[in-house]
Amino acid sequence: MNTKTKTKQQITFMQYVFLIHGMQVGIGFLTLPRELSLIAGTDGWISIIIGWLSAVIASIFIIQIMKKHPDATLPDLFKIYFGTWIGKLGTMFVVLYFMSVSFLILFSALTIIKVWLLPKTPLVILTVLILIPTYQLIRYGIRSLGRYAEIIFYISIWMIVVLTIPLNDSHWHYLRPVLKEGWYPVLLGVRTTIFSYLGFEIAFWMYPYLKSKQLATRGIILANTLTMTINLIVTIVCFVFFSQQEIVKYNWPTLSLLKVIEPNFLNRWDVIFLSSYVLIISVTWIISIFIVIQNTSNLIGNPKLEPYLLIIFIVLLITAAAFIVWTQSRLTRLTDMLTSCGLILSYAFPVVLWMYTTLFDRIFPRRTSS
Amino acid sequence: MPISNNGSNPQGPTKPSTTLTENIQYAQSLFQDSQDFMVRQFTIQLTGEQAAILFLSNLTDKNALNNNVLYPLMYEKSVLSAVAISHVKKSASWDEIISAILLGSSVLFIDKKYDASILDTQGWPQRSISDPQLEASLKGGHQGFVETGSQNIALIRRFIPNLELKVKEMKVGQRGSATVTLLYLEDVIDPGILTELEERIQNIQVDAILNTGELEEYIEDNTFSPFPQFIATERPDAAASHILQGRVAIIVDRSPIALIGPTTFNSFFQSVDDYSSRWIVSSFIRSLRFLAFFIAIFLPALYIALISYNYVIIPINLILSIGASRERVPFPPFIEAILMEITLEMLREAGIRLPAPIGQTVGIVGGIVIGQAAVQAGIVSNIMVIIVAATAISSFIIPSYDMGAAIRFIRFPMMILASLFGIFGITIGFMMLMVHLITLDSLGTPYGSPYSPVRFSDWKDSVIRLPLWLMKKRPVSSNPQQLERQTPSPTKAEKGDS
Incomplete structure (x- = not known):
């Protein structure tokens, strides 16, 4: 056989960046302007920058942990540091989290x-339809996932350009004065914005596949910065286009923004925009499903089962689509729950784990130096 | 029981005997009922030995046999070693002798000697080298591959007179054993790809390979893909260009097409003329081809989706004129589009195999029926005719026939998706197409390169073609050992150092 197919699958630096970035840009970017505006008013954009800072700090902790065992994913780390059974319990929580995501x-x-x-x-028909390419992709493993995230980023750049078109009718004075209500609402807004950075925790799984590991920190910061830039553009455009009373009226202000754009060859941009948006957001659920499958097979301890697990999980998703009515309020409740879990997993957990592992390595230097 | 390569009796003797008559009788018993099998017995003038020459009359160059073998031996007191044939081989195995006769060589038996001489006197009906039919070129050469493998190899060697150009032969097929030749630059090609390819060819278990396309289907990575995974070319200059980029050319004897691998999606949009015309102009043409790729796949689907679901997208003036032209059409857009597209495909297929004079008639009849009459009869709308025409033209711009055919096929599932789910269906179709191209491999290298995985260094020769002096490196997609293109190839000693 070809020597290349034998070696472990790897992702390039840019693929690593786009995978993390792709996981971060999800639904958030449709709803973020509204939520920010509700909490922090027009100063919400400052919250985005503060959110970025905390995301970067947490990301650096993750990479510091991963550096200790370059070939291990999070479940392997659990096993090394907490033993088999507690490790399995931890992995189970992770599986549940990404399943819900x-x-x-x-x-x-x-x-x-x-x-x-x-x-x-x-x-259920839409679910079946969209899961066909999802299955097609995940079957081929991390390498194709990386390529997918990469190409999706490049073919979606035009959307950001389109989003800036409404700036022609912008009202920049909406933003002034800066910090009109002080720092308090801005800091409150940070809680919303750090949710929009959730997704960098997949570095726990992507790091072992990264080809040039010395660039891992730089990559994750780049990914966070890309996400910040996009969130910032979207939010500011929404803020200067809609007034504050107007913006809270729309569920998805980003989409309502597009209704305004009417070039003479197309009547409604939003339809096209939304169909392309499916591509962007697909990266998020594809990576989540991939991590669920990987961790489950790690739990069972048999990587050969991955194709079957994938089919089982896809059937599960289709069943959920068929028998559960996914109302807006249910989704909101699930979002709230996952926000808290995500905050713990991505922000608090890396810091704690880093301190624990460092301490552990000091006390038992031999046990982990495998 | 192992099947013998040439069908000779496995129970018979494996070696010729020393008696001439016995050998002749045995050979004749093998070639029973083959009227073209000839035996010519004679006496060698110089030594007085009895001899016989065995051959298949239709596969042998009789001039060479008469003038260079028989005449000198019979009348000019010549010895066998002085026979004026370029390639003479001694053999003492019936298997080898029979194979040689079946391939057009003649075999000389001499009484009291058990080894026979195989004389290279092959000569079969051949076509002279002519213009490539499928890949016409404006400025390129006018020599195309022919049906004789050795001539095709010669055509490629003329372009690359270099010691590193290796010509490796393999046999494929049990009954109609075909010679498959791999041509590559040894100091450039990735050895992993080469061994992978050789292994795949050796693993083929088949009666006979009659055409390159059959070989392709046995060695490609994914048989369930509509996309070609090898370039099939009939141009020696194209083959040479790919070999220089670090790829392998596969030549199957008896077939006028060479296969090139590993390929990328991108290379099906390149043509030889791109490199011989102005780079600005050919960049423009390249981007037209990629645009055509999308038009040919998505335009009919988009029409269906916009008319039946998402008409809000179309500006009001346009939708009024489309509405006016569709007023009399009784079918939903999907039926209308399928009707027209299928008619077009039939017309195209009918045109291919018809002799030229009738072909024109088909064109005229088809053109009038599809265009004018169908609209006047109110079966289809004017807009639909325009769309079908645009799709057809777009699919014919693609230089590779195989890629064009794949595109024409993909259009139909796309139309079905669009008719069921509108724009969202097209998005799903696009996603599936993209995922397929991303995951596809050609000989273990990514097919989507340089777009996915993104390799910006290879973009110089993709949607645009930059000036040749900027392309100093070979494309990374074929994973060459030697990346620098415009430097003289290093000597063996230099290679040892690196």
């Missing part, structure tokens, strides 16, 4: 599609 992202996206594009089509 994939449910949430998939059904939120499909709900938006259903509302805006295909109101009469049953959700």
Whole structure:
């Protein structure tokens, strides 16, 4: 056989960046302007920058942990530091978390599609349809995931350009005065914005595949910065286009923004924008499903089962689409729950784990130096 | 029981005997009922030995046999070693002798000697080298591959007179054993790819390979893909250009097409003329081809989706004129589009195999029926005719026939998706197409390169073609050992150092 197929699958630096960035840009970017505006008013954009700072700090902790065992993913680390059984329990929580994330992202996206594009089509048909390419991709492993995230980023750049078109009718004075209500609302807004950076925790799984590991920290910071830039552009455009009273009226202000753009060859941008948006958001649920499959096979301890696990999970998703009514309020409740879990997993957990592992390595230097 | 390569009796003797008559009788028993099998017995003038020459009359160059073998031996007191044939081989195995006769060589038996001489007197009906039919070129050469493998190799060697150009032969097929030749630059090609390819060719278990396309199907990575995974070219200059980029050319004897691998999606959009015309102009043409790729796949689907679901996208003036032209059409857009696209495909297929004079008739009839009459009869709308025409033209711009065919096929599932789910269906279709191209491999190298994985260094020769002096390096997609292109190839000693 070819020597290349024998070696472990690897991802390039840029693929690593786009995988993390792709995981971060999800539903958030449709709803973020509204939520920020509700909490922090027009100063919300400052919260985004503060959120970025905390995301970067947490990311650096993750890479510091991963550096200790370059070939191990999070479940392997659990095993090394907490023993088999507690490790399995931890992995189980992680599986549950990413399972819920994939449910949430998939059904939120499909709900938006259903509302805006295909109101009469049953959700389960849309689910089956969208899971075909998902299955096609995950079957081929991390390498194709990396390529996918990369190409999706490049073919979606135009969307950001389109989003800046409404700046022609912008009202920059909406932003002034800066910090009109002081720092307090801005800091409150940070809680919302750090949710929009969730996703960098997949570095726990992506790091072992990265080809040039010395660039891992730089990569994760780049990914966070890309996400910040996009969130910042979207939020500021929304803020200077809509007034504060107007913006809270829309569920997805980013999409409502597009209704305004009317070039003479197209009547409505939003339909095209939304269909392409499916591509961007697909990266999120594809990575989540991939991590679920990987961790489950790690739990069972048999990587050969991965194809079957994938099919089982996809059937599960289809069943969920068929028998559960995914109303907006249910999705919101799930979002709230996952926000808290995500905050713990991505922000608090890396710091704690880093301190624990450092201490552990000091006390038992031999046990972990395998 | 192992099947013998040439069908000779496995129970018979494996070696010729020393008696001439016995050998002749045995050979004749093997070639029973083959009227073209000839035996010519004679006496060698110089030594007086009895001899016989065995050959298949239609596969042998009789001029060479008569003038260079028989005449000198019979009348000019010549010895066998002085026979004026370029390639003479001694053999003492019936298997080898029979194979040689079947391939057109003649075999000389001499009484009291058990080894026979195989004389290279092959000569079969051949076509002279002519213009490539499928890949016409404006400024390129006018020599295309022919059906004789050795001539094709010669055509490629003329372009690359270099010691590193290796010509490796393999046999494929049990009954109609075909010679498969791999041509590559040893100091450039990735050895992993080469061994992978050789292994795949050796693993083929088949009666006979009649055409390059059959070989392709046995050695490609994914048989369930509509996309070609090897370039099939009939141009020696194209083959040479790919070999220089670090790829392998596979030549199958008896087939006028060379296969090139490993390939990328990108290389199906390149043509030889791109490099011989102005780079600005050919960049423009390249980008047209990529645009055509999308038009040919998505335009009919987009029409269906916009008319039946997402008409809000179309500006009001346009939708009024489309509405006016569709007023009399009784079918939904999907039926209308399928009807027209299928008619077009049939017309194209009908045109291919018809002799030129009738072909024109088909074109005229088809053109009038599809265009004018169908619209006037109210079966299809004017807009639909325009869309079908645009799709057809777009799919024919693609230089590779195989890629064009793949595109024409993919259009139909896309139309079905669009008719069921509108724009969202097209998005799903696009996603599937993209995922397929991302995950596809050609000989273990990524097919989507340089777009996925993104390799900016290879973009110089992709949607645009930059000036040649900027392309100092070979494309990374074929993973060459030697990346520098415009430097003289290093000597063996230098290679040892690196």
